[in-house]
Amino acid sequence: MSVVLETSELCKSYGGLEAVKDLSLHVRQGEVFGFLGPNGAGKTTTIRMLLRLIKPTSGSFTTFHRGDTGYLPGELALWPDLSGRATLDLLARLSRRPPVMREPLLERLQIPPAVLRRQVRTYSDGTKQKLGIVQALQCAPRLLMLDEPTKGLDPLMQQDFYTVLEEMRRLGTTIFFSSHVLSEVERLCDRVALLREGRLIASGTIAELRGDHPSFEASFLARYRA
Amino acid sequence: MSGILLLLWRRNRAALVMLCAGLFVFQWVITRLVPGPEQAELMRNMLNFLPGPLRATLGDELLSTLTPRGFLAFAYIHPFVLVMLGVWAVRITAGALAGEIGQGTMDLLASRPVSRGAFVASAATALLVGVGLIALAGFGGSALGLSSRPVTNVRAGMLLPVVAGLWLLFAAFGAVSLLVSALRRRGGNAIAWSAGFMTASFALEYVARAWQPIRFLKPLSLFSYYHPQRAIIRGQLGGEDVSVLTAVVVVSLTLAYLAFRRRDL
Numbered sequence: 001m002s003v004v005l006e007t008s009e010l011c012k013s014y015g016g017l018e019a020v021k022d023l024s025l026h027v028r029q030g031e032v033f034g035f036l037g038p039n040g041a042g043k044t045t046t047i048r049m050l051l052r053l054i055k056p057t058s059g060s061f062t063t064f065h066r067g068d069t070g071y072l073p074g075e076l077a078l079w080p081d082l083s084g085r086a087t088l089d090l091l092a093r094l095s096r097r098p099p100v101m102r103e104p105l106l107e108r109l110q111i112p113p114a115v116l117r118r119q120v121r122t123y124s125d126g127t128k129q130k131l132g133i134v135q136a137l138q139c140a141p142r143l144l145m146l147d148e149p150t151k152g153l154d155p156l157m158q159q160d161f162y163t164v165l166e167e168m169r170r171l172g173t174t175i176f177f178s179s180h181v182l183s184e185v186e187r188l189c190d191r192v193a194l195l196r197e198g199r200l201i202a203s204g205t206i207a208e209l210r211g212d213h214p215s216f217e218a219s220f221l222a223r224y225r226a
Numbered sequence: 227m228s229g230i231l232l233l234l235w236r237r238n239r240a241a242l243v244m245l246c247a248g249l250f251v252f253q254w255v256i257t258r259l260v261p262g263p264e265q266a267e268l269m270r271n272m273l274n275f276l277p278g279p280l281r282a283t284l285g286d287e288l289l290s291t292l293t294p295r296g297f298l299a300f301a302y303i304h305p306f307v308l309v310m311l312g313v314w315a316v317r318i319t320a321g322a323l324a325g326e327i328g329q330g331t332m333d334l335l336a337s338r339p340v341s342r343g344a345f346v347a348s349a350a351t352a353l354l355v356g357v358g359l360i361a362l363a364g365f366g367g368s369a370l371g372l373s374s375r376p377v378t379n380v381r382a383g384m385l386l387p388v389v390a391g392l393w394l395l396f397a398a399f400g401a402v403s404l405l406v407s408a409l410r411r412r413g414g415n416a417i418a419w420s421a422g423f424m425t426a427s428f429a430l431e432y433v434a435r436a437w438q439p440i441r442f443l444k445p446l447s448l449f450s451y452y453h454p455q456r457a458i459i460r461g462q463l464g465g466e467d468v469s470v471l472t473a474v475v476v477v478s479l480t481l482a483y484l485a486f487r488r489r490d491l
Contacts, residue, residue, distance in 0.1 A: 051337045054490035067339040077330025081237060090236075094229040094338040135334070145337075 001028040004143060004174050005050065010059035012045050012198075019045040021198045023059070027176055027191075032169055034185040035178040037195035038224065043178040044074050046195075047147050050176075063143065067096050070141035074148045074178070076132040080121035084111070084131050087120060088138060097139035105134045108164055109157065125152045133161060137168065144168065146177035150184060162188060186216045194223060230322075230340060230348035238318055242356055245310050246363035252310075253364040256301040257371025260294045263378055279436045294377045295384065298368065299458040302388045307364065308428070311392065314356050315400035316420045322349035323404070323486060325413030332491050342487040346408065350479050353400040358393050365389045387457040394463070394471045395452040399424055401478035408486040448474065 005027040012020040020042040027033040035043050048054045050063055051071055063069070078087055092099040106116070109130045120128065129152040136144060150158045165175060165188060179185050185192055186206055193203040201223060202209060206216055213219035261269060270292040273281065301307070323345060326332040335345075369382035403420035410416040431449035434441050444450050451467040 048333075048491075051333075053333060053336055055488075065339060066337060069337070071334070071337040073330070073333045073337075075330055077333070079233075079237065079331055086236065090229060090233055091334060091338065093232070094335065094340055096339055 001030060003027065004029050005033075005061070005063040005176060007046075007050070007061040008059055010046070010049060010061055011057045012042075012049060012054065013057045019198050020049070020056075023195075023198075023200055025193050025200060025203060027174060029174055030169065030172050031190045032165070032175040032188050033177070034189035034192040035176065035195065036180075036182075036185060036192055036220070037178075038180075040197075041195040042198040043195055044147055045198075047071075047145050047176075047178065051145060068142040070095075070136040070139065070144045072132050072136040072144075072146045072149050074151070076128060078120045078128060078131065081119060083119055084116040084123070085113075087131065088116070088135055091135045092139055095139045095141075097141075099138040101140045102134060102138040105137055105164065108160055109133060110160075126154060126157065129153055130157065133164070137164065140171070140173070142173060144173055144175045144177070146175065148178055148180065150179070150181060158184070182217045182220055194220070196224060228344060228348055230335065230345055231351060233335075234318065234322060234348060234352045237321070238352070238356070241317065242314065242359065245314055245360050249307060249310050249360055249364035250367035250370075252304075252306055253301060253367030254371040255367075256298065257368055257375055257377070260297050260375075260377050260380075263294065266293050266297065282435050293379075295380045295458055296455050298377070298380060298385065299388050299454040301368075302364070302385070302392055302454040303452065307392070311357060311360055311396040312399065312421070312424050314360055315353060315396045316403050316417055316424070318352050318356055319349055319400050319404040320407045320413050320416035320420060322352065323407040323482075324410040324416035325407070327410075327491055328412035328414070336491050343483055346404065346479070346483045346486050349404055349407070350401070350482075353404065354397055357396045357400060361389045361393045361396075364392075384458055384461065387460075387462050388454040391452050391454060391457050391463050391467065394468065394475075395448060398448050398451075398471045398474040398478070399427075401475045401482070405478045405482040405485065408482040408489070 003026045006025070008024050010020055010023040011018065023042070023046060035046070037043050045054070049056050050061060051069070052066065082090070088099065088102060092102070111127070111130055111134065115123075115127065120131070123131065133149060136146065150161060153161060162184065169175060175188075189206065191203065191205050192209060194201050194209070210216050210219045213222060273292065326335060336342075365382070365385055368385050372380060372382045399420075402423060403416070406419045406423075407413075407416040410419070427447045427449055430440075430443060431447040434444035434447070448471065451464075451470045453464065453467065457463055
């Protein structure tokens with residue numbers, strides 16, 4: 001499988017604070033790649049560098065063009081005075097790709113047309129998050145970057161979201177996502193990278209990372225308490 | 227229409243319509259209040275009794291052009307007009323860059339294949355078109371008013387250089403505001419700096435007229451390059467005024483692009 005995302009000694013500093021240090025990793029075509037770490041580990045900073053929202057202090061990376069990438073931010077903000085439909089139309093237009101996945105996603109995530117006609121300001125947090133998922137996936141991107149995508153979703157909706165991701169994977173989409181939820185990482189990811197204080201402390205398949213530990217969670221806790 | 231421009235239009239169209247309507251009505255009302263030649267003469271005589279510094283603050287140009295035509299031109303530097311155009315110039319530019327960053331929506335926009343230059347160009351287009359439409363709405367109000375209440379020696383077309391000067395002045399203020407927006411992280415912060423710059427510029431222009439020790443600072447105020455009474459008399463804008471304001475627009479927009487292209491979002 002070809003590599004679609006690769007970083008080489010990627011660093012980002014804010015003044016004296018090093019948010020990401022010498023991060024080197026690669027993600028292969030069609031892979032679901034989990035990015036794990038506690039708050040402040042540098043997950044969001046890395047994703048924002050890969051999306052060219054912020055510039056690395058040093059190091060380099062290669063990835064798809066932004067038109068081929070779907071993104072769900074960790075702190076999703078939408079325009080309160082736009083309707084859901086107008087929001088999706090605007091973001092599809094900016095992506096320069098037709099929103100071929102929109103209707104099936106709306107159906108799967110149970111967002112009816114009446115809700116889409118309403119202004120976003122009237123939405124619950126869960127509905128906003130669902131709209132965020134649709135905007136990220138609607139143009140069938142080749143690479144998906146999801147920053148804590150299940151935040152705010154109820155357990156039933158989380159299951160529907162996992163099903164959507166599995167369908168996207170079957171279609172050949174590469175998925176790069178950060179999470180705090182070990183069970184979803186274990187369920188979905190082919191490979192995982194663990195980050196602590198901006199440094200990569202381990203990466204590999206779930207089985208490789210579990211090693212001799214009784215579970216992935218036990219292995220995770222052992223690494224972070226070490 | 228580009229996606230970013232479409233977003234700016236959707237989010238600001240109601241404000242634009244209200245500002246256009248407000249200026250249209252204001253200038254129409256002004257045509258109802260224009261004094262006749264005798265009344266203008268009486269007012270000129272009365273104003274001549276004012277103390278010198280106060281006359282200077284009002285502008286000697288105003289006294290020498292206190293005619294129906296001069297009165298109409300004066301309505302284009304009335305604080306109401308300046309506030310209406312200032313609201314648009316600051317709102318559209320602060321909201322387009324710093325506002326989107328501050329509310330977190332810039333991540334969704336900038337993660338798509340939209341160049342940094344497109345953000346600045348869209349905001350600049352919305353600024354220039356919006357200021358033009360508001361200024362033209364004011365002209366429309368004057369023209370409609372003059373068509374139903376003719377004023378001696380005045381045709382609506384005489385106001386066109388004044389409208390052009392007004393457009394250029396607020397294009398310059400808006401361009402400075404866009405530069406501020408390109409450097410800040412919050413819309414409110416950008417609004418405060420830009421409105422502060424505009425207010426300081428306005429205050430400097432008036433205080434420097436009356437107070438000799440700071441008169442040398444007057445060229446620093448952008449209002450020093452806007453002379454509606456002179457424009458209506460000459461039928462054209464002053465070359466220096468056009469040059470300075472155009473230079474401010476071009477330099478500010480270029481700096482805004484360079485700053486926004488390099489910054490972290």
